Amino acid sequence: xxxxxxxxxxxxxxxxxxxxxxxxxxxxxxxxxxxxxxxxxxxxxxxxxxxxxxxxxxxxxxxxxxxxxxxxxxxxxxxxxxxxxxxxxxxxxxxxxxxxxxxxxxxxxxxxxxxxxxxxxxxxxxxxxxxxxxxxxxxxxxxxxxxxxxxxxxxxxxxxxxxxxxxxxxxxxxxxxxxxxxxxxxxxxxxxxxxxxxxxxxxxxxxxxxxxxxxxxxxxxxxxxxxxxxxxxxxxxxxxxxxxxxxxxxxxxxxxxxxxxxxxxxxxxxxxxxxxxxxxxxxxxxxxxxxxxxxxxxxxxxxxxxxxxxxxxxxxxxxxxxxxxxxxxxxxxxxx
Ligand code: SAM
Ligand code: SF4
Numbered sequence: 001x002x003x004x005x006x007x008x009x010x011x012x013x014x015x016x017x018x019x020x021x022x023x024x025x026x027x028x029x030x031x032x033x034x035x036x037x038x039x040x041x042x043x044x045x046x047x048x049x050x051x052x053x054x055x056x057x058x059x060x061x062x063x064x065x066x067x068x069x070x071x072x073x074x075x076x077x078x079x080x081x082x083x084x085x086x087x088x089x090x091x092x093x094x095x096x097x098x099x100x101x102x103x104x105x106x107x108x109x110x111x112x113x114x115x116x117x118x119x120x121x122x123x124x125x126x127x128x129x130x131x132x133x134x135x136x137x138x139x140x141x142x143x144x145x146x147x148x149x150x151x152x153x154x155x156x157x158x159x160x161x162x163x164x165x166x167x168x169x170x171x172x173x174x175x176x177x178x179x180x181x182x183x184x185x186x187x188x189x190x191x192x193x194x195x196x197x198x199x200x201x202x203x204x205x206x207x208x209x210x211x212x213x214x215x216x217x218x219x220x221x222x223x224x225x226x227x228x229x230x231x232x233x234x235x236x237x238x239x240x241x242x243x244x245x246x247x248x249x250x251x252x253x254x255x256x257x258x259x260x261x262x263x264x265x266x267x268x269x270x271x272x273x274x275x276x277x278x279x280x281x282x283x284x285x286x287x288x289x290x291x292x293x294x295x296x297x298x299x300x301x302x303x304x305x306x307x308x309x310x311x312x313x314x315x316x317x318x319x320x321x322x323x324x325x326x327x328x329x330x331x332x333x334x335x336x
Pocket of ligand 2: 028029030031032035036073074075103125
């Protein structure tokens with residue numbers, strides 16, 4: 001067996017990878033207008049990692065010192081038997097934090113089970129509190145069901161819940177205050193995410209819909225004075241957080257365009273097809289599925305491949321809003 005140094009996952013820019021986002025499916029029950037086109041083609045099932053392969057990859061990262069795994073997709077909670085994977089992940093001894101990002105559609109029935117199996121943090125997407133608009137933005141979503149899911153999550157006692165909202169100009173920028181107050185009422189955090197040019201969509205022009213974090217910060221401060229917060233978890237995440245005097249809920253801004261946070265990047269992503277992506281905004285990647293399915297497969301081979309992959313982690317992303325996106329993969333492929 002190869003002995004790995006504790007610093008095995010440090011890249012050329014001295015950033016330590018401590019966090020992996022695992023996409024467990026590229027499929028979804030929604031078709032959010034900024035994430036997918038209406039008519040999406042998904043990967044054939046045989047190309048998607050099995051639950052056993054996903055667990056093997058997670059074990060490799062944890063063995064290499066990763067302390068935090070976030071399951072995402074697509075919609076992770078529509079993957080068949082996802083709870084069995086979550087149960088196994090929850091039993092990994094040195095995994096400090098198991099988190100999940102979801103559109104909330106299945107939480108009304110799964111929130112308590114997820115908590116019991118060891119998921120401690122949830123990000124739940126919610127872009128509108130108006131049923132018709134919610135349906136338009138998600139194309140298939142049912143607002144009442146998602147709100148029931150958020151309430152179930154609140155009652156299940158997760159350590160942290162954060163609402164994620166993508167704000168599009170002229171669509172839901174009139175709901176920023178309502179969304180903040182919704183989060184405050186439930187004592188959960190909220191983060192506003194700038195729309196990223198991932199995948200070619202035809203529903204709207206991303207150059208016109210783009211709403212910067214600075215604009216949203218202005219809207220909120222006109223109603224509530226905001227105090228900036230440091231990073232209490234030391235998690236070096238991309239969100240800049242604030243708080244109002246009246247509530248403990250944090251209000252975050254994730255600004256891939258206006259605030260480049262690449263120098264703090266501590267994460268990598270694995271797509272549902274087993275592609276290890278070293279950066280959200282670049283195509284540098286390594287095919288872990290090929291390793292897993294090779295004739296001479298063994299666990300050390302997988303770990304060595306992961307260690308070697310860090311030599312190609314790019315220094316930073318360069319998003320722009322030109323007509324042709326530089327990154328052709330959609331966010332559901334990448335795993336948000
Ligand atoms: N289906 C789950 C959900 O919606 O939370 C998890 C996957 S989704 C790809 C993860 C996050 O990415 C969501 O919060 C979603 O709003 C965000 N997202 C998707 N496409 C985006 C884009 N083009 N720009 C910015 N955020 C995006
Ligand atoms: Fe599905 Fe999440 Fe993408 Fe919406 S953002 S289409 S819920 S994967």
